[in-house]
Amino acid sequence: MVSSRNFSNSDIAKLLKNIAVAYELKNKNSFKIRAYQKAASTIKHTNEDLKNLWQKNKLTSLPGIGKSIAEHLDELFRTGKVKHFNRILKPFPQAMFVLIEIPGIGPKTAIKFCQQFNLKNPATAVKQLEKLIKKKKIGSLEGFGQESAKNIQENISRFKQKTSRILLPQALTLSQQIIDYLKQSPDILQIEPLGSLRRQVDTIGDIDIAVVTKQPQKALEHLLKYSQIKKIINQGTSKASIIISNNMQIDIRFQSPDDFGALLQHFTGSKSHNIKLRQIAQGKNLSLSEYGIKNKQKKLIKFSSEEKLYNYLGLGWIPPELREARGELKAAQQHKLPNLIDLKDIKGDLHIHTNYDLQTSHDLGNSSMQALIKKAHALKYQYIGFSDHNPSISRHSSQQIIDILKGRKEEIEKIKYSSEKKVKIRVLNLLEIDIRPDGSLAVPDKALEQLDFATVSIHSSFRQNKNTITNRILTALKHPQVKIFGHPTNRIINYRSPIAPDWDKIFDFCQKNNKILEINSNPNRLDLPDALVHQSLKYGVKYVINTDAHDVNQLNFMSYGVAVARRGWLESKNIINTLPWDKLKGILNL
């Protein structure tokens, strides 16, 4: 049975957000309100499981979680409730906290509706509100008109069919479509996708686009004629927000060329990065906004580039992927920013599935070994590794598995010989082997000997408890033929949660035993996730960025993995597949 004490990060984020709302309605100190909002936001966005942090007594390591909130959360995990929080929330109807989830309805509006119409039940509150709108009760409320009633109804409809955050490639496609449209206007001089898209976050909630123009009114008029617009949320000469046909929100900013640097900076975010940057400005008696920096005399200094703006504040330019308030501002002040890895540093791909049928229970690739080598050549790679799934253990004896892998080895040898001669690409005979629930490998040792080395990954029993799954992974990694830990958390974005072993133990083991952590570039995986990459960095672990391609075209996924590495602060020296072949050979003992 699930204990009431199993609170997820999002449960806790919501709880703290509700406390902030309650404090707001009680007219508490606005900084206290902001503190709770910040704590909620930190928890919502962190990849670390809060309960794990609590068990390790490390809750206050998260920014915005101090002594007081940590104590409340301690009570929550120990007893299942926080008496202090319950006291704060008690005077407010539960229904209110459902209504504030609807865009456009904030605390003041929500409480007003609940009080005026006696809404109490959180399960039916939204439905009741819709009925009230239909009966024109909302529009006749003081401070509201028919227009706001109509807006609220539209927002409810969108809220109900709200989809989860979309993956990077989908967001790139959508933004490209609107950029192509905007480009048709002669009044628009330059267009840049910003926000989470520019920071290359693994999922995108809304698309932010900056437009350079000397004619903001005309640019706005052009935007509003875009055929995909489903709803205009707001429109002005400095910004506009629209919903396009697949329910994605697009925020557009208009700015003149001479202060475009400040807009780029502002609109790229993240929010917490911007707040910290503005605090740095404040410390110098300056005030930063999307229009530039105001000095003591309130005179606005404009910046045509981001670099000039950061430099003005005494900082080096910070790559967008780092702007998550994970210490990048301090590093920029000390001129100690990492020299981030770049896509062009990649010299090979060690996780590729071919269409060679080795009777696996997982999926085969679509492409032939030859086609994959051809594509790798086009990408200017020096080496690739064929890393198919192991033959299924349920349908084969040990000897059969050995024989299947023998056959595959012969096939690779043939191709290897000609490709190394013709296109000078080294081909490695690898295998992606299942880690069984007890930590043993799904391939007998004799078969392992035929490989150059093995990658191991988990494809079953994801929900083992922390100790069991940690030991399971360590047992598998101990095998001398195992060099790479593939897609370590096993998450599928928007579908399957990451496994939760003791990561610190695993990172430590990998560093000490020369095991390589994979950064899987498949946009559905992006695994390790960037936050864990950043967390593991202090252990001095080595990484490999692989595509896990099941098709030639998927070799292009590499850029997404590189983005994860950059967000995790990695330099090319941390990543083994930036090495030329002769150096890689040494590291992997080949």
Added chain:
DNA sequence: GCCGTTTTCGGCCCGACTGTTTTCAGTCG
């Protein structure tokens, strides 16, 4: 309530748009 290479006390980012107003509150990013 959080936080610190100017501070363990005294600060805490900055601005736009909407609808209802007649100068602004509420919400959002």
